[in-house]
Amino acid sequence: MIMKEDIQEILLSEEQIKETVEKLGRQISEDYRDKNLVLVSVLKGSVVFMADLMRNVTIPCEIDFMAVSSYGKGTKTSGNVKIIKDLDRSVEGMDLLIVEDILDSGRTLSYLREMLKQRNANSIKICTLLDKPERREADIKADYFGAVIPDAFAVGYGLDYAEKYRNLPYIGILKPSVYE
Ligand code: IMP
Numbered sequence: 035m036i037m038k039e040d041i042q043e044i045l046l047s048e049e050q051i052k053e054t055v056e057k058l059g060r061q062i063s064e065d066y067r068d069k070n071l072v073l074v075s076v077l078k079g080s081v082v083f084m085a086d087l088m089r090n091v092t093i094p095c096e097i098d099f100m101a102v103s104s105y106g107k108g109t110k111t112s113g114n115v116k117i118i119k120d121l122d123r124s125v126e127g128m129d130l131l132i133v134e135d136i137l138d139s140g141r142t143l144s145y146l147r148e149m150l151k152q153r154n155a156n157s158i159k160i161c162t163l164l165d166k167p168e169r170r171e172a173d174i175k176a177d178y179f180g181a182v183i184p185d186a187f188a189v190g191y192g193l194d195y196a197e198k199y200r201n202l203p204y205i206g207i208l209k210p211s212v213y214e
């Protein structure tokens with residue numbers, strides 16, 4: 035089976051992703067110059083983005099990881115968020131930047147943000163590579179976003195469908211026939 039055959043259309047090519055991530059890195063490096071930046075990657079979807087983004091951040095920063103599960107393996111978030119792996123250490127006084135692959139209904143990030151707010155960080159902001167504003171249900175928006183995409187199911191560059199396609203180097207729309 036060849037992954038490419040399941041892709042209907044390319045949303046962001048490798049080159050477009052590279053430019054987008056470089057731009058985000060420059061912006062973040064500027065905005066957090068005098069801060070205690072911690073990049074918080076939400077596993078697993080954001081790993082590829084995180085790995086590229088952190089190398090485009092030119093100021094000192096720390097990284098940490100969280101794993102959350104939103105139950106089920108379909109193409110929609112249930113809203114029932116469960117923490118599978120928490121941060122390694124206290125974030126008191128730190129400036130957290132949550133790094134996500136995609137902001138869809140917003141339920142996952144709004145839950146995470148509320149949870150992290152209780153830990154006395156100096157600031158909490160959100161950086162998402164992709165944003166699907168049409169599908170928003172929670173009252174949340176990204177402080178940094180790479181690209182706005184239409185309401186279709188995207189895979190690649192970390193994004194999965196049923197845990198597959200994360201290793202595609204670009205972002206594409208999955209053919210509906212794959213999940214219908
Ligand atoms: P939300 O809670 O609905 O905003 O969903 C956020 C999570 O759902 C993301 O971190 C992804 O893991 C997953 N997700 C939402 N839309 C897509 C998509 O188009 N492709 C792959 N995963 C998605």
Ligand code: MG
Pocket residue numbers: 078079194
């Ligand atoms: Mg996911």
